[in-house]
Amino acid sequence: MDIIIQPDAIVASAMAAQVMAALIKRKPDAVLGLATGSTPLEFYRQLIRLHREEGLDFSRVTTFNLDEYVGLKPDHPASYHAFMHKHLFNHLNIPHEHIHLPDGLASDIPAHCAAYEEAIREAGGIDLQVLGLGTNGHIAFNEPMSSRASRTRCMKLSPQTRKDNASFFEHEEEMPHHAITMGIGTIMEGRECLMLAFGERKAPAVAAMVEGPVSIHVPASVLQRHPGVKAFIDEPAAGLLKKPNAHLSFNKA
Numbered sequence: 001m002d003i004i005i006q007p008d009a010i011v012a013s014a015m016a017a018q019v020m021a022a023l024i025k026r027k028p029d030a031v032l033g034l035a036t037g038s039t040p041l042e043f044y045r046q047l048i049r050l051h052r053e054e055g056l057d058f059s060r061v062t063t064f065n066l067d068e069y070v071g072l073k074p075d076h077p078a079s080y081h082a083f084m085h086k087h088l089f090n091h092l093n094i095p096h097e098h099i100h101l102p103d104g105l106a107s108d109i110p111a112h113c114a115a116y117e118e119a120i121r122e123a124g125g126i127d128l129q130v131l132g133l134g135t136n137g138h139i140a141f142n143e144p145m146s147s148r149a150s151r152t153r154c155m156k157l158s159p160q161t162r163k164d165n166a167s168f169f170e171h172e173e174e175m176p177h178h179a180i181t182m183g184i185g186t187i188m189e190g191r192e193c194l195m196l197a198f199g200e201r202k203a204p205a206v207a208a209m210v211e212g213p214v215s216i217h218v219p220a221s222v223l224q225r226h227p228g229v230k231a232f233i234d235e236p237a238a239g240l241l242k243k244p245n246a247h248l249s250f251n252k253a
């Protein structure tokens, strides 16, 4: 894992956006895995800026989002469909049919999950997967105890995750108990990953992900075994790393 520690989330997000831009220039039909949450918002703003000001062309790109809440209509303001359109897709030139998110209203969830996996395979696999980090070390909605071999499936959300994400809902009780998420196995098949983690509240999870043992209790720790992960971390999120200088020596965004 390459650890790139930057003073703040804005600088780190701009650097991460450059990594994605370089891929799209090199491979205009790149397959991107995308994430939600507050963390990638500045990263998405940077992509929009690169599209508007520098002509970064997304017309041949295909996207697959990591996850979606079960039971929310796509137009529910807290759905990941709505989030992605509001913060990214409405501002880029990705053809509608190239955009994929799990369907939280699917009547046969296992069949839908299998079809989602198949669609990723048919697209040629994910070239670059964007990831955020849950405060309990989850990636996408793979909660602690998720199998490393797991594929896209329905996951019960932990109380911690429900609490962390409740602020996205107008009424907390609307927050779903389940989500469809790519599995750890699905994520690990991405050719490269961009992990973004910002803010002091992520510091314990960052330390466990980077310096802890690879453990089923910290799903993100498995990224230590992925050959192509760049983790962009701001200084507050890096605050509990025991050897931040050692990680800094790997800086090579």
Ligand code: GLP
Residues within 6 Å of the ligand: 035, 036, 037, 038, 039, 040, 066, 067, 131, 132, 133, 134, 135, 139, 140, 141, 161, 165
């Ligand atoms: C949710 C998402 C994750 C995201 C996490 C962190 O659980 N499913 O993909 O990484 O939230 O959210 P935030 O970026 O708001 O801290």
